[in-house]
Amino acid sequence: MQKTAKSLGSKKKAGARLRGHIWLDGSEGTFLGYGRVALMERIREYGSITRAAKALEISYRRAWVMIDSMNRQAPKPFVVTSAGGRGGGGTLVTEDGERAVRLFWKFHEDFQKFLEKEGNKLGVSPIKNKKEKK
Amino acid sequence: MQKTAKSLGSKKKAGARLRGHIWLDGSEGTFLGYGRVALMERIREYGSITRAAKALEISYRRAWVMIDSMNRQAPKPFVVTSAGGRGGGGTLVTEDGERAVRLFWKFHEDFQKFLEKEGNKLGVSPIKNKKEKK
């Protein structure tokens, strides 16, 4: 036990960057987060859980679990599915789902601004990323 | 494919709550977060990684890895260790470490305020927890 630091360290934490994750909690834990929003956006794009999962490079099961959890926690389903029929069926995002996606991105946007301001306020490096020129 | 939601769902997401995690990133990924701050606080309390880890109910290895990672990313070590000597050795938090802890809690505090405001702004339930009557 020794070596009490005499001079204080740099105030900027040498390139440290404030980061974070945000999400909405529901009755069963996670209700809406980055993964689920991305999934809904792909479902909107492809009309299919299978293809959306492939595009996101996650397993079908994982995608299905997310949707199931989300729908059970939502007052009304965010996506509706149908098995069988023309094309085998499909999945689409409801108006409620679309609204949830917009709400989440607004939340994210505000959060990014918060991080920016906070970084200045706390004197932590505003460095955004590795390898940025200009 | 059917059943387009006709009436819009509730605006409050029925008890959904905004949540999040924050941390500081460094050159190797996570630099400072809730776990590392809690660890430093316990080290300050006990003067030992072993006892701090026990108090937090994590393995010594995990605690050590956190400290090592943190110290390597910090301009100057946040904790200093010594093996051997009176009492077998020990660990203590440096002034830089203490300052980092304070900075992180300030960050956390501001973040909680942000979540509160954001919940109001977005119209997401201000409900703090399950089981509230009235």
Add this chain to the structure above:
DNA sequence: GAGCGTAATATACAATTATGAATAACGAAA
């Protein structure tokens, strides 16, 4: 120099989490 309790380190094992493959159910359309 022996004893002590700690840090430091390696490694086998446990637990958790995600994946991939397989199968059945579905329902419109030909």
Add this chain to the structure above:
DNA sequence: TTTCGTTATTCATAATTGTATATTACGCTC
């Protein structure tokens, strides 16, 4: 009623992460 591609579901396996245990190094104290 057969076909088709999707959803829904199960299960074994893989990958990841954390734990428990053992061992060595350390350096003050007696």
